[in-house]
Amino acid sequence: MAPMSQSHPPHESYAELIACHECDTLNQIPALVPGRMARCRCCSAVLLRYPKGGLDRPIALYFTALLLLLLSNAFPFLSLEIQGRSEVTNIFGASWALYGAGMGELAVVVFITSILAPALLISSSLYVLLGVRLHRSLPAIRTLLSWISQLEPWVMLDVFILGVLVAFVKLGSMATMHIGISLVAFIGLIPVTAAAQAAFEPHLLWQQIGLRRGNKQHAG
Ligand SMILES: [Zn+2]
Incomplete structure (x- = not known):
């Protein structure tokens, strides 16, 4: 059967x-x-x-995620006014401030899980998807595809947002906080990245890469 x-x-x-x-x-x-x-x-x-959309769906979602990731790092994340003093920060600034406050390990974790791992996951997924979609034999495509599944557990955008929400509640009575465009982009990044990861099917990509290798060997 x-x-x-x-x-x-x-x-x-x-x-x-x-x-x-x-x-x-x-x-x-x-x-x-x-x-x-x-x-x-x-x-x-x-x-x-x-999925019905084939590879176009994860490609579109990862492109959106890339745009949101760039937006969330390019503009102010949050501005804080306390006793006449005003502070503006972005995500990198937040991890740098942790480092400055003597919490080096935490700063590294925030940097890896909120900036580095998402950037690597999105860019390497797009590289692999575009390579397969456009039928190009790009260098290191197989290595990157095997890395992607190991990168996924390091992407913890939702944990970072949870921390921001806790800070909002705790500081809300003491300071005036303004939400920056980066925070909106970062919140949007969470469902888009999750949808892109759900639409990304490594088995199919291995299949396509294997097929192309098989065809090449057959032609040779
Ligand atoms: Zn079975």
Whole structure:
């Protein structure tokens, strides 16, 4: 019995093995087309889903995320007025202020989880997606694709926003706070990045890269 819900796989010659996350059965997965999914031949659990928009959907979402990330770092994040004194800061300024206050480890964690890891995740995901979408053999594309899943746990934009909200509540009675455009962009960045990560399907990208290698070797 065929394991797939897909009726006419376009590249019968390429197939990879995926272990079912429900019953551990090994399934052969031929290349999928947008809008199709692969199910386990034993328990029918969905193993792989290729969204209808294909790669265009994660590309559009990651481009939006890149724009929001640039906006959230380019403008003031928050301005604070306390006893006639006014302070304006951005995300980098926040981690720098932590460093200045003797909390070096925390400053590094904030910098990595709120700036560095999101920037690396978004740029490397776009690089891989565009390389596959435009059928280009870009350098280090396989290395980057394997790094992406390891980068994801380091992206903690929501934790940073939670900290900002706590500060809002605690300082609200003592100081006047103004929300900057960067904070709005940063809040928008959280659902957009989550949607982009959900639309990003590494198995499909490995499949596409494997197919291209297979075709090249076949042509050679
Ligand atoms: Zn199964």
